Amino acid sequence: MKLWGGRFGTAGGRAAERFTASIGFDWRLYREDIEGSQAHVRMLAIQGIITREESDLMVAGLEEIRQDIERCQVEWRREDEDIHMNIERMLLAKVGPVAGKMHTARSRNDQVALDLRLFLRRRIDELATGVAHVQSALLAQAGDHIHTIMPGYTHLQVGQPVSLAHHLLAYFDMLERDQERLADCRRRTDVSPLGACALGGTSFPIDPEEVAAQLDFKGVFSNSIDAVSDRDFVVEFLASGSLVMVHLSRLAEELVLWSSQEFGFVELDEAWTGGSSIMPQKKNPDSLELVRGKTGRVIGHLTGMLTVLKGLPLAYNSDLQEDKEALFAACDTLEECLSAMAQIIATTIFCTERMARAAEKGYSTATELADFLVGQGLTFRDAHAMVGSLVALAESSGRSLDQLEKEELWGVSPLLGEECRRLLSVQAAVKQKRSRGGTGPTQVTQALAQAQLRLEQRVRST
């Protein structure tokens, strides 16, 4: 059933058909396509373009087709090219020639844009839940580890001791921004393009707002040419999704590092690790590496989509058909990575002693000493230099700062009396960090409470 059968003298070649048919992947839009068609014919009836009976017949027929599809009782045909034509063919078989009225005042150009927007809107909602699950897992672990001390790194060098909860909450904040970006993207996706027809609207007295209302869209397109050629929402989603993946990849990288023998900060649940076909002792963080690797893939899809769109004249061009596989792949990847990460975080055991010991080893409290000297009236720059020389002294003799002799401290500055020693414990150093958003236990406890509140609100509002 080629729709343009009227014009073409010869049948399209099989090779061309194979090359251009999209049913191999766009069948995934069947739910949206049917839902959209139902709304469309209902509107056509309301507007008097078709009769109520015709509409009812088609709506019911489409409903049956949906069930057939979900029971795997349909045959997708490549000669029908895409999901739209396959379903129209099925409807023809169900309800007879009236099926030909379904496409009145509609083009596949606005139809596919509609399907894609409905699809992405649904997937964004699911992904927002997926992000929330990761956030929830982070909060649960953070709640257990407010007082767990770990080395805070910059440049992968021990910087200052921090609370593990504080570290985990950093990821909560990243994902919180992801939630916002996904919501912004959802808002711009949530606009109905139906009624733009091929590119210029139609002479039929349609009501695009009625369709939009039925499909629960917040907005309706305002320019028909833009409506059929806009794929910004796909790009914006891929960009937002790339950032989600970047965040997951950073956490994955850390957990890979931490599960190494050398760090030994975490014990991953065996379910999420893999063995070696040759080395019997191995317990590999496979799933985390996959998350890290899949990040590259999503970034690649983003690049690809931008390249597809660059320099494309208006309005619809078949290049846009290339939006689907990338979008589907990105959605699936995100979903499975979010799900994996939520479970991995939830099941990871933090080796708190190893963490604390590592924090103690790295001269991580040197900043405290510098700050103390500033409190005594020195400029920060001078204090920094003095403590630097103390670190050099300690390091050269393999000692920690608090193993330095009284005289050695005095030698650098008479201000460094015994009372400064208490600053050198990692516990004290963390407690000291009382500034807003800092790693002190009071601040972290507060931040955790707020995060929990925000997450609950988010979950409740969806």
Place this chain on the structure above:
Amino acid sequence: MKLWGGRFGTAGGRAAERFTASIGFDWRLYREDIEGSQAHVRMLAIQGIITREESDLMVAGLEEIRQDIERCQVEWRREDEDIHMNIERMLLAKVGPVAGKMHTARSRNDQVALDLRLFLRRRIDELATGVAHVQSALLAQAGDHIHTIMPGYTHLQVGQPVSLAHHLLAYFDMLERDQERLADCRRRTDVSPLGACALGGTSFPIDPEEVAAQLDFKGVFSNSIDAVSDRDFVVEFLASGSLVMVHLSRLAEELVLWSSQEFGFVELDEAWTGGSSIMPQKKNPDSLELVRGKTGRVIGHLTGMLTVLKGLPLAYNSDLQEDKEALFAACDTLEECLSAMAQIIATTIFCTERMARAAEKGYSTATELADFLVGQGLTFRDAHAMVGSLVALAESSGRSLDQLEKEELWGVSPLLGEECRRLLSVQAAVKQKRSRGGTGPTQVTQALAQAQLRLEQRVRST
């Protein structure tokens, strides 16, 4: 003046210095760096960490440095590595050792994040204006061309006649979404990271909210580790900027096509075209091609930045230093492309007769005939097939649809009487498209008025 002079026995090698120094590009942040430092020392004084006199001295010294820089009376030194240390060195020269107090309760990690956010916030505002200028140029042209008829293309084949104003307004809508995305990105950029210090906050009784208020930030960081390692706002900006460029590239492509001899739809202003060093007759749309080409560059910067961030452990790593050149280049590229496009659009002359003639040639009103038949009770599919055979008939004899004989029309369907001929004029076809968001003159006039209103509101609100 290496700040960590206290610890290092040997001087850093020149080669290493050359490799790691960022002053060659980050000097562009001088304004933000100074502004941020002034706010910081003022806060330190308010909180009693330094005295009011010390603060005043430093604020005044920094002010002088700003003026020195703007008068090109400073020397940037590579051995001072970056903008922060260069300015601190200058301040030391101006106000003496008290300059050493400027860095109290601050790290370059939060300082550079602050500078970058201030910088981007300013540039986003400028770019929003740049986008508005392009929008304004589009509206001006659209206002002149509501009744100009051109071929609406899909697949670069003539589809249906549309109003040129309608076509131009499609770009207005794209840029309107860009405005929203830039605003969303601005909102997430508009968060002060100062007070996060190295990564964990500080034991000094600082007030990050005071600094944020002074610098007119809407928000303050909530997690110090995230605050210093977050570059989401850079990625989000590059993604939003890539979409702006994609839109400009689509318009550039169309104008390049339209300025070809074969289309002949526009006459570009000579100022924005170039000649050939060998072919005396050439008038090349150089600027438009550059806009199209530069799109690739911005997309490349986005890819690059995502790749930089992928798999990076917390908190600050020097990889992040690579954010600046890409961001600067993208901002500059966007600014100059927006400016060029605004001027090109404003000065382009549309060859309305060529456009109208092209619209008439392409059987662009065939859809009207099909819609007419549907109005007579046919299903759309049947109508589509009938009109398809009429087009084939006309095409084979080199005629337009309205040159078909009465008998030929009848031969296909007795419904196709004389009255259907009036549908075949492009003017009538455009007028018929009365649906919401369609290309009919009433709709376009309305859309234009709304667009003008929105643009005015936007301009007024900034």
Place this chain on the structure above:
Amino acid sequence: MKLWGGRFGTAGGRAAERFTASIGFDWRLYREDIEGSQAHVRMLAIQGIITREESDLMVAGLEEIRQDIERCQVEWRREDEDIHMNIERMLLAKVGPVAGKMHTARSRNDQVALDLRLFLRRRIDELATGVAHVQSALLAQAGDHIHTIMPGYTHLQVGQPVSLAHHLLAYFDMLERDQERLADCRRRTDVSPLGACALGGTSFPIDPEEVAAQLDFKGVFSNSIDAVSDRDFVVEFLASGSLVMVHLSRLAEELVLWSSQEFGFVELDEAWTGGSSIMPQKKNPDSLELVRGKTGRVIGHLTGMLTVLKGLPLAYNSDLQEDKEALFAACDTLEECLSAMAQIIATTIFCTERMARAAEKGYSTATELADFLVGQGLTFRDAHAMVGSLVALAESSGRSLDQLEKEELWGVSPLLGEECRRLLSVQAAVKQKRSRGGTGPTQVTQALAQAQLRLEQRVRST
């Protein structure tokens, strides 16, 4: 059949299994996996590590498995994770416990690298043939169009008249470079990694060269750590493939332009065009647009793979599992695009009169006049300026250059006598371009003959 069953106390969770299993896509390597295992066990027997009987048994069992797979008589199990373990499980069922010896002195790390190299080597050969088919189609058309004159464009403005054959041969040359790049990439792919084992080689007296010889590899790995972590060949292939796609996209863009009503230079075969669901007159260059769009996708895969590899420590990491889907997708895309393009080129009809007329319209011979003046002793710059003013004169009065009056020519320079008029025909202009590699008929005829020769040699050598 988890191989590391010995160590893990608990069974891996289903979710993790779903996330990490690769059998959903790496089953496509079955042929290479079996071939590689057969070579491996044969070598083990030759080296006396297993017996000849054991080897024979396994080789025969693997052969049966291959046939089972090709007859779709196997069940792929996700709990067996990947193609390697699925086949090992099948072998166990066929030949009993001896199957456990197949993995002696081998790891999945070198095994999967082997499979991937065998796979890519085969696909490169197929793609080289695909490229040759496009080249062949270009040569066939070029042979028919040595004397067809078309406008040569720069900046999409008419520059100088050229031979259509010359234009088509430009694409031949691009694809010729692609052939070279694919051959270079094949050479670096054609290196056996088997024998690297997990990462360090083995204590078994294996013979990696014997395996390589059996599998017809030109080279053998020289460093076992590199052998298991190298995916350069994947990146290099994706880069070479991206360039192939860029070339196809440029041709596709031109054919899309040329099939527009405005250019009208080509008539595409209907089989490779599509209709509209709403506009009965449309004949859209769908396939060409898809080729253009798919280019973005392949570029995206390249970006993705580079991002995956960036910053990955040695040796094997599961991130590398992400190489396969991108590689498979790129190979398939290239294959189908090459096949489509070969057929599209072969079936396209060039509208030679439209082309010639377009060439005549665009003052395309102005350069000839300038060159003529140089022959008379003027500097090129002066000549360029004079002819420029003639073009301006002609254009302002809507005439072509040869419609200028004698006096008008004289007015610009007395050197411009009647004899210069003959230079103004596009035929003469093309003929004049006698320089090496130029568009003159002698040069093009020669270039075509050489291209044919090169293509034949290439085809013969494979």
Place this chain on the structure above:
Amino acid sequence: MKLWGGRFGTAGGRAAERFTASIGFDWRLYREDIEGSQAHVRMLAIQGIITREESDLMVAGLEEIRQDIERCQVEWRREDEDIHMNIERMLLAKVGPVAGKMHTARSRNDQVALDLRLFLRRRIDELATGVAHVQSALLAQAGDHIHTIMPGYTHLQVGQPVSLAHHLLAYFDMLERDQERLADCRRRTDVSPLGACALGGTSFPIDPEEVAAQLDFKGVFSNSIDAVSDRDFVVEFLASGSLVMVHLSRLAEELVLWSSQEFGFVELDEAWTGGSSIMPQKKNPDSLELVRGKTGRVIGHLTGMLTVLKGLPLAYNSDLQEDKEALFAACDTLEECLSAMAQIIATTIFCTERMARAAEKGYSTATELADFLVGQGLTFRDAHAMVGSLVALAESSGRSLDQLEKEELWGVSPLLGEECRRLLSVQAAVKQKRSRGGTGPTQVTQALAQAQLRLEQRVRST
């Protein structure tokens, strides 16, 4: 001095000039531009198109201009747009109107392609030397560390003990492939496009082969249209360069990891590390992080260039002007990263005891035990399972494998007698790996010798 002054009535606007002028960056091609012009005018004289005297005058004038430029005694003018016109203007000032003959039978289209190819050819040679320096530094360290044992990692988990030299030689091999790819790319860059003129060749009796010979090109273009629109060599270089960066980034990542307190495998030279502005104890691997970060930038340039080229019609379009900044940036980045890495590798101290101890800790010799059991007749799968249970036993009691009791070994298999204990030392395990390309000392010594030979040959041949 606008070259197309003859035609344009009005002067180009300043804004447009600013937007399109490339002199701000293409001045870097001055050397190649002059060299190319000298070869061109010499050829023109040889062919009798200009006189010998004219040629000599221009050659000498160009020589002076080169010296002026190198002494910074020239003024680059934006109104002259690009390097070509700036130099032509300077020549006009030096030698008078004859300068107008320099552009005879040449266009900026083939001129800029020539300049870019000359430039890249030179930079590839320099980069090949840069790569060789890194390789040389690797060999020097490898020579010192054939017997240094370190943990070989897969999935960042200790896999098997390997020789540090072997690990370093893996990088040598990666860079060896890079050398090959750069050489392949150089070969395809080393083709002269001069003589293609605007796009179709010329009617002047030029000799492109003479120009090519003078400029030491191995090849000459065969199709003039391709010659001016081909930028494959830029893409191929960026792809090859991206792989170089990927390799450097992997080594950088490892050195960052190894310089962490937790690994402690290396001591970086202080010159190549940085301090903290706030934490006095810090010694950050800044330079390595920059190398890792800059990898993203080069990948971004590759993506950008591919996006620029996608869908571009023939022949020259101004989009191609965007090739230069990306190419320059990539060349510079590669050069400085290679130089930094060579020095970092050369000055890094490997903490051999820490490495050995780490290798001993990770059950890294478990594979040896499995292989031993296979030697006793077990299938590998059974052996793997047995050893797996031994590891579990040892791990649960915090012991290493060789701390297991005789009875415990026997309990798993009577084959595990006392003699198997000697397999458990990391030294023995490494020595056992005698297979080709493996990590055994004999193999590594051999591989090192071959690598040295190859490097010397390479250096000698350039």
